[in-house]
Amino acid sequence: MAFCRAKTWFSRSFSSLSSNPLRVCVVGSGPAGFYTAEKMLKAHQGAEIDIVDRLPTPFGLVRSGVAPDHPETKIVVNQFSRVAQNDRCSFIGNVTLGSSISLSELRELYHVVVLAYGAESDRVLGIPGEDFAGIHSAREFVWWYNGHPDCKNLDPDLKSTDTAVILGQGNVALDVARILLRPTMELAKTDIASHALAALEESSIRKVYLVGRRGPVQAACTAKELREILGIKDLNVHIQESDLLKSPADEEELKNNRIQRRVYELLSKAASGPSLTSSGQRELHFVFFRKPDRFLDSGDRNGHVAGVHCEKTILKESVGSGKQIAVGTGQFEDLECGIVLKSIGYKSVPINGLPFDHHKGLA
Template sequence: MQKMIINRIVRIHILSRATGWRGLSSVSGPRVCVVGGGPAGFYTAQQLLKARQDALVDIYERLPVPFGLVRFGVAPDHPEVKNVINTFTQTAHHERCSFHGNVNVGRDVSVEELRQAYHAVVLSYGAEANRPIGIPGENLSGIFSAKDFVGWYNGIPANKELCPDLSCETAVILGQGNVALDVARILLSPLDTLKTTDITQHALKALAGSGVRRVLIIGRRGPLQIACTIKELRELVNLPNTRAEMLLSDFEGIKETLKDLPRPRKRLTDLLMKAVNGGEDKAEKSWSFRFSRSPVEVLAGADGKRAAGIRLALNKLEGSGENARAVPTDQLEDVDCGLIISSIGYKSILIDPAVPFDPRRSVVPNDMGRVQDTPGLYCSGWVKRGPTGVIATTMNDSFDTARVLLQDMETGELDLSIKKPGAQAISALLQTRGVRTVLFSDWEKINAEEERRGKPHGKPREKLLDVEEMLQIAWS
């Protein structure tokens, strides 16, 4: 099988010359392929280009647009976080880097074909699947994953038709991480705050008519295990026209433990304690954390089709600190609500059967980024370690993978004496399969059009939501 693929790559290499492909074919040096055009992919490429003056790096991305979760995951009211796009753009413009959008690795081209064309392949495609709640009633209408809900207001093409019904008064969010707080903030933010961001116009219109006045953010464990960062919590505490409505019983004994907490956890808990019964007394909207509760069932309304509430089990904690474990009790609590958003995490998927994959942890098994039992294959980002951390975490993780890859080049673990055709062969291979790629210069046409459409609304951009329209503009 491997010999057949090598022969095919050689034939494609010859075909690429016949088709007049232009590239850095005269440059000798390691050729590295990165699968995924999000933060992990760009940070990995950046480190490789910086460390080796002879390295050529090609980034392959499934969508016609780059930047992954920076474009589609960062909250619209966090434009400062998106400034990292400027760094990624510099990487994409590097003379030894190429971006190839509209390429679905695993479908348009196999990982094994990439491995034959490159000295090293780095999987950096993130975590795009939802984790199910695993309770009765979770398939009723009115229930969404945070991934899809965020994709709806952030412009992921696959989520453009989501159309959540926001007519209810109470929304429940399951999970207490940063994404959960982002969703709560978007549901409760004044419209004037959002309308100058890059939030999608259809989401803005829906939020303008929203009836949501109360958001409950549910967590399995207690205040000392809350998973958000202090920045996200502070933004929620300071949100205009809102007040916090906590249960005092959730905070019994917390004050006495403050002095013994590590500094980051102490600061976070201090702020949480100040938020108890805080906020504006005359505020029209409210938010609150509910601790030590696990969902056990979604309750249907009279029609049997829509969610009208959620049943929670009250938990007791076993152990303490970060290792405390939530154990459900027989005590139950029903909460009326018309919108439920599950923010209990993402998971990576297997994109190619030739790649080792741990279905339990939903990651590619690896040792410091080296994929298990597969020489020349590496991984970085969420597909390497699971969907945790912020963009800075992904940066450090990707730099670590790049260092391991570079070390393997230096020690001879990767054989650089074999000449590899890289994108020259893969581009011709894709051409024979009717796949046309979107180069970074093509993306810049999409970018210019989005900025043009946002201008009349006072927005930095109006994101295109249709892939076909993106391609038409890219190739115009």
């Protein structure tokens, strides 16, 4: 029904395209889409803009990607709502580019088509065992606890294990770790999806490992996100002090990047802080200089993940780039767990009629 209404809207609105000064279609109703529409409305008086989305509701990443305990970030929806209420702007939901309408049809209907649909798929590691049960992408987990319709039935098993491994140390990885470790009494005051809150209330997870290929100097998170997770009440934080040793190249990186410097300082302070030992204590382990080599099979749970076989790494300067990259040492260790969340980056999805780099996952 929504698709038919959209088709009717398109045919009625564009029966005489040449008579209008500027008609713009923005595909995707997340921040990129709304900021584009806002700029277009201000820069081109008289322009009419349609924002289309495959979901029935707008705001994309703000609705499904921002952690529920970050309400201050979501305030931007007020600005986006004002854009949508502009007489020259319309939102049309339940329209999927490629099936509801093709890119070539949009090009015929509009003077300008802006693709702002984001990255709705995940990068893969390409290592053995990646299809085991109990392994999810961080995107899926975030969508699950934010109530995104695509992942409402994800049903991650949080009862059968007390240990989770998160691959990655960026802000999304920290968001996921914080949701797993934060007291549910606090989460209940947020707009977290009810099904996720119920599952987290019954969760057995008490230990979370955040695994990164490089060291604390290269951690991809921001100081704000790191400070927030380190501030969780009664959380026992584990960081190997030997991982905090800096090379001359590390010193150079810190000298030139204030954000990295602040993150390193916070990690150093956490490593030297007192260790809590109360019963049932929740633990956060920062594991540096490790890269996943393969996933371990429990052997008795139908291909369910039982851990991650990691290769120890060292940093070497990349020729020509001046950056330090992680290279394997041939030494390995296992991290036992019952659930793995991969926070290794997103990739876009291809659209007919648009060149697409499948290796990079970019249009």
